[in-house]
Amino acid sequence: MADPFAWDESLLRRYATRGSRYTSYPTTLAFREDFGEVDYQAALARSNASGRPLSVYVHIPFCRNICFYCASNKVPARATRLAEPYLSRLDREMVLIRQRLDTSREVQQLHWGGGTPTFLSLDQMSDLIDRLDARFGLSDSRDRDYAIEIDPREADVLTLRHLQALGFNRLSLGVQELDHRVLKAVNRVQPRALTEALIDEADRLGFRSLNLDLIVGLPLQTRDSFAATLEQVIAMAPARLSVYHYAHLPKRFAPQRRIRREELPSPEEKLAILRTAVTMLTEAGYVHIGMDQFARPDDSLAVAQRQGSLQRNFQGYTSHADSDLVGLGVSALSRVDDVYTQNHTRLAAYETALDASCLPVSAGLRLTFDDHVRRHAIERLLCDMALDLDALGERFGIDAPRYLADALSRLEVLEQDGLVGWRGNRLEATPMGRLLIGHLAMAFDAYRPSEPDPTDTNPL
Template structure:
């Protein structure tokens, strides 16, 4: 299952289009403002009451960036005023102090991820203050297998910063690269040298980081096969443990920075597919395994091993090895997944600040899952992580007859089976080698919200 999937340009072209990436099910557009602070507290209480409470995963969002990257669709604030980090951190510490007591102290934190924005906008002292607050209010696991990761902008981090991060307990790093081609970098306003990037990778290894991930993007303005090929060769030579190769989606109506991009410089669909094919071929020859969606890893990386042993999980942080955790999101826009609930903090900074200042949990929207949601989330999680659906296991866990319950979904799946993307058997549905690059298309066949208005049919019952 870990082999790099074959590239079929015709199929990819036919199924190219917008759609969910299924870092959750239901996806975030289904969240409602009717879900509020009291619902979050109830979800936390219920999760504590499980016979064996799940361990905890923390996500902390740091929104600040020193300069805008025009391709970016993340929730971030552009500023060079470093004092804003202190103000943000003060409120973040207050949020931690409000949220942590809702969860029993004996629930170990086995995963921590800092995302953004640019988390290393916070200096070593500020990061130390944040980690002290988190470790004081939550119980950090002492296991050597715990994952404490941070996203880094190589343009504003040095070897001494990496040493400080290691001292604070971080053992994984993710570096944004996108493309080393100077013409592409100028077009997206991200000038970043090969030398400074490789220096950060070397520093991570020197100071004992267990894993380094590199992010690339294909489909950027002025991008060519020759230039992107050189970027791939440079990155592969550095041998990061993991890579994410994302498709650029040009949506200037949604993301204002993208209005700075000259759309006439974007590669056409054929050229963009060629860039993806190039990435797949080069990574395959270099020995990387395809994990799913846009993610690749070396055979001995923990993602690869987790996939082999059915321990892979997909959530808002992407693919992870910690499937048995409740996820607590902290900071502006952060998303939590507690028991059978999702919740999200306000996406705009003033609203998040106002909630903290008024002593309220900053819950903007969310949802409690229905039995149907839980069932479909289980199915889609299997598909995204294992490239197959174990029909018998789903029937046993959820008390359904699969063929009857999913009659309409299976009808939608027939055209994909005819195109050779899936095989449908009595006991399992499996993505073919050709279908693994289109897992989200297969999963969409089982997404109730894509195919009918939101409702509460009689056969659905709430999970509370």
């Protein structure tokens, strides 16, 4: 395999410290607990004047089987009837939000995440869609972006046909790995045939885009085993691939205590796995969009990146992020007007708030002018792999080099290491810098903690 980059392993090891994926700036670490329901209600009301389209995220926390690597907010459950009280509370949350929100605005994006959204029965999925349509008015536009995360063990061809009938046009399959030994070690055994059957049916039904999730750093994984997985995945020809980094934090996440540390790949082997992933996917024609995301050149993400319109939100890269994002469900995040909010992360607290007819906000933040400037700088870096300081200065009416002098000073070391260069007042990531784009973004982060949140990481 020919390397697409002049791979510098010593440099990658030096920058192996964890950093944020910046699905928001400021990140959730900066959210304040004294930000509450009244602040969110005011933001919902202010957002109506913008006329921006809406994006709705729904968190379904239930999982029938807990994977040992998982760091998501989930609720173990076996029977789908256990989701009924939760669905009722989701509807109550919608009602409370609708009281402040102009719902004539188009719901351009819809995303169901988890947990395992396909834990729900087909009838429950239909019921939830009906409630969303009744409260917000869902779109039938061809340009809508309606996606759902799928566990191949919890879906079949009938599920996909039902999802298409409900209006979903994008799918994300949690594959993680195809090596049986690795899957067994993380309690996620799923035959390859399940994944292939869903991919074939999704293609036959004409879903607009299919994303496969993979994880690097799982127990018993090697560069050779992951190469074998990638060879099979590439043959499946998904439009998008997300290659996530596993962070082993057993003290924080109980399921991870079932993973044997001695079976995890060494740091050197993990770098070799990453090198294999980048090389094989690039040779197969995938574009490394940035961070953890790869896409085919004709996919909407790659097209948006070439056009300079790619954006980023709590779900990652998107071509439809110029909207107000309303998050529903336990732990859900929202980005409305100039605020971020997060719902209670504990199911009991979420339920208690809604039973008292209160929005279940646990923390949030209203952005300052400085936050807006730095958020834009970080977003353009992550999406364009470059930052035009002249355009930034014109957008915000500032002398950008002077205003961001602290960030530019921090970039000097990265420039010396060959990760970034200048073309006039345009900052551009080098090929190696693209692999470490999160570290370039960190230079602009005014909230940078000495110890970043290790669950919000990816070396790509």
